[in-house]
Amino acid sequence: MAVTRIAAAAAHFGRDLDHDLGRIGKLISDARAEGAALLVLPDAAIGGYLADLRHPDPEALPPALKPDDPIFEHIGALAGDMVVCVGFCEAEGNDRYNAAVCLTGAGVLGRHRKVHLPAAEGIVYRAGDSFAAFDTPVGRIGMLIDYDKTFPESARTLALDGAQVVACLSAWPASITNAAPKMSQDRQSRLFDLYDCARAAENQIVVVSSNQTGAAGGMRFLGQAKVVGPAGNVLARTWAKAGLAVAELDVAGEIAAARRVLRHLDELRPESYRVSR
Template structure:
């Protein structure tokens, strides 16, 4: 990566109305462009919204399923123009199954894709799991994507880091605790875990992490927001807290990673033969 890459992570609400969602995506792209962003990470399910009930999804009210080459993705790419934009959607696979997916685009087209690998209990009723993690090159540097629950598992981000990702984009529709909701967001268990995973995945892999999340409510789900950009030492460089908005940070990604790995290089000092 070159000097001074500007990364923006979005906290925003989305629902079933695709044209409304596209208009909001365009608005966020323009806000990010005004902030000088080279990379914008949008939430999971920004095109079509997330599940209204995670524990028992109603198959009649699932998000609209879009083919990988759906014209809506092309419209996001055209709006992105010279910016790199990661956005989540419900994908209709060639096998006829639904996937919780993310696509990374610019005005040149699709740069990378990811299907959510780890499905929390209940989500398997609506989606099939993806089968792997891979990084890809973009004008904003080498990026890997995670969706929601993927970041709970250290192996997910580690796989991307080992594939050369310098920035890990985490797209989420992460809700408050469903079974035991706290009266204040700051006391919510899922709120604490969301931040903990963001910082841990960045620090343990010594990469930059851009975390986007939905805000507002859908059905019985109340989303956390808390978009942020985290440095390779686990330090939060910018954040939105619970409100909608953009977390924006400018940094020399390559130099920051090199500095973090100068004394202790976690990836090269691994001993895989000892791990069961």
């Protein structure tokens, strides 16, 4: 039995890269003190998220970093032998991508560019075009960013590619168009939790969901970081507060137990899912 401690972070990040790096360093230190082998930081933890999803200001966008920016070597040095997933704005020529990287002190293990772009994100970012899992010291991992997890096909593709753990990095706000008087009544708050649990249960995998906290422009971020087991059961969560959700589990053992009788991935009938348009 190989038991792993996994941490999902809820924290606020903005445009000040030095401040962001300081917060990332503190979260890595806190996760190390908890014995975590995997830490999932939020989307846009380097440079912050958009301040307005409906009308993004082209003069106030997150800094765009090249994939080989020295900042990743710095974060890798902080991570050491810990596996860390972190979100940022990636530059490729004149194009920007909402992106994530998974790394250790030994280097980059995997990358992802957000495929599904909500609201006006498409004005700022180009969409990624693939989902792929990759091997790490804590097992095979895949990454999703924000809105990606709304689509069951995203996590399903990663699970079919052998991902045991799916890291969901988010900067997920409360509802912009239909604000609720209490966060517990907020539609986006409910959907955020629902998607985390559904993606884990339907694929019988572990989902590690991070999110930003605080506010940017007119948006309030939900927090609600969590670790979800392969039965869709929440093992640890932060609720709306900043901090770490830390769970200890035998990932392979939990997945094997969930798939002992019903093996969803083996029982798929893709030939029956075609839709005529």
